[in-house]
Amino acid sequence: MSAPLPEDRLIAVALGHVERRGMHAWGLHGAAHWWRVRHNALLLAPGTGADARVVRLFAIFHDAFREDDGYDAEHGPRAAAWLREVRAGRTPAADPACETTERELRGLRDEDFSRLAEACRLHTSAKHHGDATVATCFTADRLDLGRVGHTPDPDLMPVARELVDDRTIAAAMARTRLGLAWTDAATLAETWGVTPPTRLFSKGAG
Numbered sequence: 422m423s424a425p426l427p428e429d430r431l432i433a434v435a436l437g438h439v440e441r442r443g444m445h446a447w448g449l450h451g452a453a454h455w456w457r458v459r460h461n462a463l464l465l466a467p468g469t470g471a472d473a474r475v476v477r478l479f480a481i482f483h484d485a486f487r488e489d490d491g492y493d494a495e496h497g498p499r500a501a502a503w504l505r506e507v508r509a510g511r512t513p514a515a516d517p518a519c520e521t522t523e524r525e526l527r528g529l530r531d532e533d534f535s536r537l538a539e540a541c542r543l544h545t546s547a548k549h550h551g552d553a554t555v556a557t558c559f560t561a562d563r564l565d566l567g568r569v570g571h572t573p574d575p576d577l578m579p580v581a582r583e584l585v586d587d588r589t590i591a592a593a594m595a596r597t598r599l600g601l602a603w604t605d606a607a608t609l610a611e612t613w614g615v616t617p618p619t620r621l622f623s624k625g626a627g
Contacts, residue, residue, distance in 0.1 A: 426474055428481065429614030430521040435485040436615070438503075438516055442488050450484040453601050453621055454565055456609060458483070461593060462561035468584045471557035475533050478525075479540045479558040486516075494545065501542035508534060549579040556580050564590065567597035 435455075436446050447453050462476035486499035507518045508526045518526075526534065533554075540558035543550065550556045556579040564585070566573050573593060578585040596603045601621040610616055 423474070426477055427521050427525065428477065428612055430519055431478070431481050431525065432613045432615060434518050434522045435481050438485040439487075441516070442486070444487055444490070447618055447621060449490040449568060450487050452613070452615065453617065454484065454568060455480050456601065456604065456613070457565045457593075457596055458561045460596070460604070461564045462557055465557050465560060465580060465584055469553045469557045469580050471554040472533055472536065475529075475537050475540070475554050476558055476561065478537050479544075480561070482537075483541050483544055483558070483562065497542050497544050497546065501538040504534075504538050504541065548577060553580075560585060564593035565597055567594045 432452070436452065439446055439451060445451055459477055459480035462471065462480060463473060465471065466473050466476060482500050482504065484496060484500075486503065487493050487496040503513065503516055504526060506513055507523055508529075510523075510527075512518045512523060529537065536552055536554045539550070539552070540555045543555070544559055544562055547559070550559060560578045560580045563577055564573050573585070573590050575582060575585050575590070600623070601609065601617055602623060606617075606622060
């Protein structure tokens with residue numbers, strides 16, 4: 422059995438990347454979004470067969486290299502490139518990784534690391550993907566499109582249609598509208614070691 426994923430240490434690294442880019446940790450593409458993507462992915466994984474460790478890593482790192490909240494087409498490739506550098510032992514000085522993050526990325530099986538890097542690289546540019554884990558990452562992210570004013574489109578979900586039916590989309594939209602009010606603050610704090618702004622736990626925070 423593999424060791425538990427040290428999500429609190431990984432989140433600290435990802436939020437450091439966000440801060441260095443002048444982005445807001447709890448902004449449009451920040452940690453509240455990441456937590457919903459994580460939740461969406463873990464709901465989908467039993468049905469898709471996705472690797473739960475990889476989808477959680479995706480949730481943490483996929484938007485951590487954004488430089489703005491608008492059209493930043495290169496943020497996915499930047500994340501994938503950083504992941505590859507860390508795994509290869511060439512962690513960029515400008516975007517450091519803690520020893521725990523380095524160990525986690527180097528400890529992934531080659532195929533699982535490839536899935537993670539591919540999901541980060543392509544999550545905004547590819548409509549579909551044949552790998553179940555990558556497809557689950559894409560879908561989990563797209564189920565949170567309500568935060569930018571779009572209703573998730575089932576045709577843009579590269580998993581089985583029965584897994585993203587109207588009920589699934591409605592539930593995801595409800596979570597988006599609630600900000601973090603749908604989740605348990607203690608679970609979030611214990612899992613990620615962070616304390617979100619109180620306003621995000623108010624109904625309708627978005």
